Amino acid sequence: MRDLIVVGTLLTMDEERTVWNDGGILVRNGAISAIDHRSTLLAQHPNSEVIGGQGNLITPGFVNAHQHLTGDRLVRSCIPDDIPADKAIFEWSVPLHVAHTGDDDELSATLSLLEAVGNGITTTIEAGTVAHPERVAAAFEKVGVRGTVGTWGWDRGEGAFADDTDEILMRQQSIVETWPAGGLVEGWVTLVGHDLASDRLFVESAELARSAGTSLTFHMSPSTSDGPSFVQRTGKRPINHLADLGVLGRETLIAHAVHLDEYELDLLIETQTAVAYCPWAYLRLGQGVSQSGRHLDFFKRSGRLALGCDTENAGDAIDALRVGALTAGLAKDMACDPTVFGAHEALELLTIRGAEAVGMADRIGSLEVGKAADLVVHDFGKLNSVPRSIDPALQLLWTGDGRAVKDVMVNGVLVIQDSTSNRLDYEDLAYRASLAQERLLQEAGLAASPRWPVR
Numbered sequence: 001m002r003d004l005i006v007v008g009t010l011l012t013m014d015e016e017r018t019v020w021n022d023g024g025i026l027v028r029n030g031a032i033s034a035i036d037h038r039s040t041l042l043a044q045h046p047n048s049e050v051i052g053g054q055g056n057l058i059t060p061g062f063v064n065a066h067q068h069l070t071g072d073r074l075v076r077s078c079i080p081d082d083i084p085a086d087k088a089i090f091e092w093s094v095p096l097h098v099a100h101t102g103d104d105d106e107l108s109a110t111l112s113l114l115e116a117v118g119n120g121i122t123t124t125i126e127a128g129t130v131a132h133p134e135r136v137a138a139a140f141e142k143v144g145v146r147g148t149v150g151t152w153g154w155d156r157g158e159g160a161f162a163d164d165t166d167e168i169l170m171r172q173q174s175i176v177e178t179w180p181a182g183g184l185v186e187g188w189v190t191l192v193g194h195d196l197a198s199d200r201l202f203v204e205s206a207e208l209a210r211s212a213g214t215s216l217t218f219h220m221s222p223s224t225s226d227g228p229s230f231v232q233r234t235g236k237r238p239i240n241h242l243a244d245l246g247v248l249g250r251e252t253l254i255a256h257a258v259h260l261d262e263y264e265l266d267l268l269i270e271t272q273t274a275v276a277y278c279p280w281a282y283l284r285l286g287q288g289v290s291q292s293g294r295h296l297d298f299f300k301r302s303g304r305l306a307l308g309c310d311t312e313n314a315g316d317a318i319d320a321l322r323v324g325a326l327t328a329g330l331a332k333d334m335a336c337d338p339t340v341f342g343a344h345e346a347l348e349l350l351t352i353r354g355a356e357a358v359g360m361a362d363r364i365g366s367l368e369v370g371k372a373a374d375l376v377v378h379d380f381g382k383l384n385s386v387p388r389s390i391d392p393a394l395q396l397l398w399t400g401d402g403r404a405v406k407d408v409m410v411n412g413v414l415v416i417q418d419s420t421s422n423r424l425d426y427e428d429l430a431y432r433a434s435l436a437q438e439r440l441l442q443e444a445g446l447a448a449s450p451r452w453p454v455r
């Protein structure tokens with residue numbers, strides 16, 4: 001592979017958060033091999049291919065710590081946004097999942113990952129596909145991005161995918177064996193969570209993740225409903241119960257953890273359990289984050305926090321910077337204090353702190369020699385970035401979103417060039433997606449009923 005030099009303003013997110021005004025990154029064999037002034041690197045390696053340039057801002061690739069890749073993507077923005085959450089799940093999402101074929105899952109994941117990488121997301125933690133994890137893994141490979149796959153299952157409650165504990169554990173085992181830890185695509189033990197897993201399923205899933213050197217992820221307490229159902233069944237709040245079972249720890253990433261009492265918050269911090277915070281979803285679903293969310297406290301107490309987009313139909317856009325700006329805005333507003341959290345902290349969550357929370361900071365999350373070359377070139381020549389700020393972090397987070405993303409590299413391979421995938425045909429994907437949407441809505445018995453009359 002030919003050496004490549006990426007030049008521009010570098011937001012390295014290294015230990016000192018060094019910014020290079022006119023810097024360069026030498027990429028060799030998939031990894032970052034040197035970082036220096038642009039002119040020095042170009043003089044030392046005159047035959048390298050060069051990307052970026054003046055007016056470009058280079059950041060590490062963003063980490064999206066909670067993302068559904070199958071199911072709702074093909075009916076994006078079809079599920080009404082003014083119905084209760086259980087109706088959205090059981091009357092829409094579940095029948096749609098049932099109607100999904102393997103082709104649908106792959107197409108859905110391809111669209112999601114393509115959108116994500118086009119907005120600078122190079123690592124995606126899959127929140128759990130139901131039926132065809134191998135097709136989701138194929139989508140990761142096609143798009144050329146890093147991430148994890150999992151397969152859902154639940155052994156409590158009813159529903160189309162309810163199963164017995166042994167069967168679910170066997171499927172989890174096969175996931176972590178098929179995609180071992182450390183690869184570009186990693187298998188994670190992935191449960192739905194909530195109150196849909198028996199104690200045994202939680203405990204043995206955590207044990208499996210530890211023995212396979214991978215992680216466990218599941219949903220908990222995005223709304224107020226998990227608390228009372230755990231108290232009724234176990235006599236304890238969810239996090240308290242999971243702590244007693246031994247499920248918490250560094251290899252566990254809990255999605256949401258919005259509604260926590262003081263003791264639960266302490267437990268998450270003490271056990272160094274990571275949390276994926278997805279504020280768009282809570283706003284979109286009206287789950288009370290602006291009144292009850294404790295993520296700022298968690299962050300301030302060195303909790304291992306990452307951000308997630310958590311679409312579809314719960315956030316809709318897969319755009320890390322949009323999530324980052326909302327996170328910063330909510331933190332300031334909820335504390336009635338603009339000094340508590342800002343653009344710099346939000347960018348840390350999207351890069352190095354997010355990478356740490358998902359257990360990958362040894363490989364990704366910052367532009368440093370020895371790490372994988374996962375990076376994003378943002379075009380700062382556009383109107384919203386003119387004039388250039390003296391602080392690129394402020395400008396990146398508050399004036400923009402993924403629109404400025406020009407080139408994206410994952411593991412040293414350029415997968416987005418001039419804002420377009422160099423591997424996939426957008427027109428063909430769009431055509432197949434519209435056919436799939438029509439068929440899925442019909443098969444799931446969902447009549448299209450837009451709010452306003454369509455003539």
Ligand SMILES: [Zn+2]
Nearest residue numbers: 127219255310
């Ligand atoms: Zn989720």
